[in-house]
Amino acid sequence: MNIVFDYPAFDKLHEYFHTIERADVDRALFSTRPGLKDLAALLSPAAEECLPAMARRSAEITEQRFGRVIQLYAPLYLSSVCCNRCSYCGFSVDNQIERRVLSLDEAEAEAFILNERGFSHILLVSGEAPKVMGVDFFESLALRLKDKFASLSIEVQPLTTAEYARLFKAGITSVAVYQETYDRQIYEQVHLSGRKCDQQYRLATPARAASAGMREVGIGALLGLADWRAEGLALGLHLAWLRKQFWRTAFTVSFPRIRPAEGGFAALQPVSEKNLSQMIFALRIFDPDVGLLLSTREEPRYRDGMIGLGSTRYSAGSCTAPGGYLDPDSAGEQFAVGDHRSLDQVCSAIRARGFEPVRKDWDSMFQQHAA
Amino acid sequence: MLTIAGHKFSSRLFGGTGKFSSSEIMKKALDASGCEMITVALRRVNLNDPGDDIMSIIDRKRYLLLPNTSGARDADEAIRLARFARASGGGDWLKLEVTPDPRTLLPDPVETLRATEVLVKEGFIVLPYMNADPILALRLQDVGAAAVMPLGSPIGTNQGILTRFQIEIIIEQARVPVVVDAGLGAPSHAALAMEMGADAVLVNTAIAVAGDPVIMAQAFAKAVEAGRMAYESGLGRQQRESMASSPQSGLEFLD
Amino acid sequence: MEIICNSEPRQVAEGISLEKYILDLDLNPNTVVAEYNGQIVRREDYADYIMEEGAILELIRFVGGG
Numbered sequence: 001m002n003i004v005f006d007y008p009a010f011d012k013l014h015e016y017f018h019t020i021e022r023a024d025v026d027r028a029l030f031s032t033r034p035g036l037k038d039l040a041a042l043l044s045p046a047a048e049e050c051l052p053a054m055a056r057r058s059a060e061i062t063e064q065r066f067g068r069v070i071q072l073y074a075p076l077y078l079s080s081v082c083c084n085r086c087s088y089c090g091f092s093v094d095n096q097i098e099r100r101v102l103s104l105d106e107a108e109a110e111a112f113i114l115n116e117r118g119f120s121h122i123l124l125v126s127g128e129a130p131k132v133m134g135v136d137f138f139e140s141l142a143l144r145l146k147d148k149f150a151s152l153s154i155e156v157q158p159l160t161t162a163e164y165a166r167l168f169k170a171g172i173t174s175v176a177v178y179q180e181t182y183d184r185q186i187y188e189q190v191h192l193s194g195r196k197c198d199q200q201y202r203l204a205t206p207a208r209a210a211s212a213g214m215r216e217v218g219i220g221a222l223l224g225l226a227d228w229r230a231e232g233l234a235l236g237l238h239l240a241w242l243r244k245q246f247w248r249t250a251f252t253v254s255f256p257r258i259r260p261a262e263g264g265f266a267a268l269q270p271v272s273e274k275n276l277s278q279m280i281f282a283l284r285i286f287d288p289d290v291g292l293l294l295s296t297r298e299e300p301r302y303r304d305g306m307i308g309l310g311s312t313r314y315s316a317g318s319c320t321a322p323g324g325y326l327d328p329d330s331a332g333e334q335f336a337v338g339d340h341r342s343l344d345q346v347c348s349a350i351r352a353r354g355f356e357p358v359r360k361d362w363d364s365m366f367q368q369h370a371a
Numbered sequence: 372m373l374t375i376a377g378h379k380f381s382s383r384l385f386g387g388t389g390k391f392s393s394s395e396i397m398k399k400a401l402d403a404s405g406c407e408m409i410t411v412a413l414r415r416v417n418l419n420d421p422g423d424d425i426m427s428i429i430d431r432k433r434y435l436l437l438p439n440t441s442g443a444r445d446a447d448e449a450i451r452l453a454r455f456a457r458a459s460g461g462g463d464w465l466k467l468e469v470t471p472d473p474r475t476l477l478p479d480p481v482e483t484l485r486a487t488e489v490l491v492k493e494g495f496i497v498l499p500y501m502n503a504d505p506i507l508a509l510r511l512q513d514v515g516a517a518a519v520m521p522l523g524s525p526i527g528t529n530q531g532i533l534t535r536f537q538i539e540i541i542i543e544q545a546r547v548p549v550v551v552d553a554g555l556g557a558p559s560h561a562a563l564a565m566e567m568g569a570d571a572v573l574v575n576t577a578i579a580v581a582g583d584p585v586i587m588a589q590a591f592a593k594a595v596e597a598g599r600m601a602y603e604s605g606l607g608r609q610q611r612e613s614m615a616s617s618p619q620s621g622l623e624f625l626d
Numbered sequence: 627m628e629i630i631c632n633s634e635p636r637q638v639a640e641g642i643s644l645e646k647y648i649l650d651l652d653l654n655p656n657t658v659v660a661e662y663n664g665q666i667v668r669r670e671d672y673a674d675y676i677m678e679e680g681a682i683l684e685l686i687r688f689v690g691g692g
């Protein structure tokens with residue numbers, strides 16, 4: 001499929017917010033089929049005073065669509081070697097951190113630890129350094145792990161459609177690839193060198209993963225780089241476009257907020273918890289079916305408070321340094337985690353709120369016969 | 372403006388040419404409807420009583436012809452009819468109908484999908500008549516349908532839009548125009564389809580068998596226009612409850 | 627000689643062209659499509675298309691429909 005997602009420049013996206021009044025927000029809240037204008041209304045400054053109403057509406061939609069459950073996953077960092085120079089990231093090539101590349105056996109051992117802890121959804125993460133860690137490695141690892149896990153997601157360098165198809169066959173069920181920012185100028189500003197500088201290639205990656213047959217594709221933006229309202233609108237546009245083109249694929253959206261990382265990068269445009277919440281509620285109301293992720297970047301207080309309000313998936317017990325599950329003293333993490341609780345502790349917190357923590361909802365063994 | 376396969380239409384009402392009491396009334400009714408595309412069927416010539424030739428009545432400069440494959444019971448029959456239609460000078464446009472059940476005339480989804488795939492490859496602009504099944508609509512788009520034509524209710528029943536929920540999903544997901552076809556028995560049905568966001572409607576029986584088909588054609592034209600205007604002006608949002616402003620309840624955990 | 631036209635046996639003159647036959651039926655060759663022994667005949671070939679004994683001919687045209 002030769003189709004390309006395009007979206008307006010950020011200053012054009014900003015224009016959406018100028019004309020919005022309280023009445024637009026009220027209408028958007030209860031619209032049966034919300035459109036882009038509704039999403040803009042929900043992301044607008046005018047909607048800030050409606051945050052409690054947005055939370056209720058978002059919670060209601062989420063419960064109706066997903067039930068009272070939160071799905072749990074853990075990231076598994078495979079390699080911290082990266083050829084990109086990105087000003088916000090702890091793995092950036094210039095940073096003097098201890099780099100580590102797991103061997104297949106080490107990666108498998110890490111995965112088994114997560115499995116023993118009760119995880120059946122894991123996210124395999126790697127810096128972008130194809131010569132150090134490429135498709136062959138991911139494929140071999142997937143073949144080793146697929147029978148132990150209900151789903152295997154990857155968050156690695158952008159790959160080609162054929163490579164994604166190969167990984168799908170090997171048992172990878174989903175792909176996460178975040179644009180980081182949809183603001184084209186800021187994208188250029190923060191991506192200093194490396195293959196990641198190619199915005200268009202990265203932007204087209206979710207479509208490649210979907211057309212390769214992946215069950216699920218995750219998109220997202222790193223909050224704190226650009227204006228979050230316009231970012232939310234661009235995310236909504238991207239999501240709606242992907243849905244139209246790839247109706248067989250499920251989609252998720254992630255909202256990582258910039259955390260302290262090696263290199264001392266501070267958010268260019270800080271995003272508060274209120275802002276983040278507004279964005280999550282807005283996306284939920286805009287798209288009732290999308291999976292929304294809330295990672296351990298956020299603190300326990302916030303994560304517990306948000307249970308049931310819109311997010312459907314939480315990471316737990318995460319370590320962002322390769323080898324960190326076997327050796328908790330491993331150095332060289334990608335970012336500092338905000339929620340250090342174990343999986344069991346997070347599960348207890350979820351249950352305490354009247355929700356069921358779910359560790360498994362699909363078996364990748366079913367896809368082995370796929371073409 | 373409505374565009375199907377690159378062709379622009381200023382009217383969102385498509386007309387049919389069946390069941391009129393006379394050619395004269397058909398001509399006047401089509402004229403009054405303002406439609407720019409009309410369906411025709413293919414039949415064997417009755418050698419003993421050839422009757423009027425519809426092609427001598429229709430102004431081809433004014434109306435784009437949309438030959439249908441009515442009568443086809445499977446994909447092969449539909450494909451054969453399509454080739455006849457093209458050979459008859461009907462152009463490349465095709466309303467694909469595959470209706471194996473003579474009682475309900477409901478379309479066969481499996482054969483329709485198969486025929487669409489073949490005919491698109493042969494260069495036809497295929498508008499498949501289909502049951503209002505959202506997944507089928509997507510599958511038809513995947514193989515190249517230029518528009519999809521879900522039914523409101525079975526052909527000729529005048530029951531209006533009984534498939535509302537499914538048609539709403541089809542419209543929401545569509546990458547091509549959605550033309551609601553069949554079962555639209557009154558202008559209000561057509562208006563509802565347009566308010567829901569359908570791109571066009573196709574009406575035949577309700578106009579052809581009306582007491583005054585010419586006036587009824589005008590009524591449908593107005594209904595289609597009104598429904599479209601309502602849709603474009605932002606209707607379709609039903610407020611389920613009113614918004615009560617409330618204190619920061621439930622969000623005290625935010626810093 | 628005899629041909630089968632639209633499933634009916636019909637007597638026609640030896641060596642008659644498709645175009646002449648269609649005209650004799652009071653039909654317009656420009657709006658009738660002919661299938662001769664299973665093959666659609668191109669309209670521009672009607673005049674030179676000589677029918678043979680036992681041929682199976684289908685004559686089809688547009689009619690009103692929805």
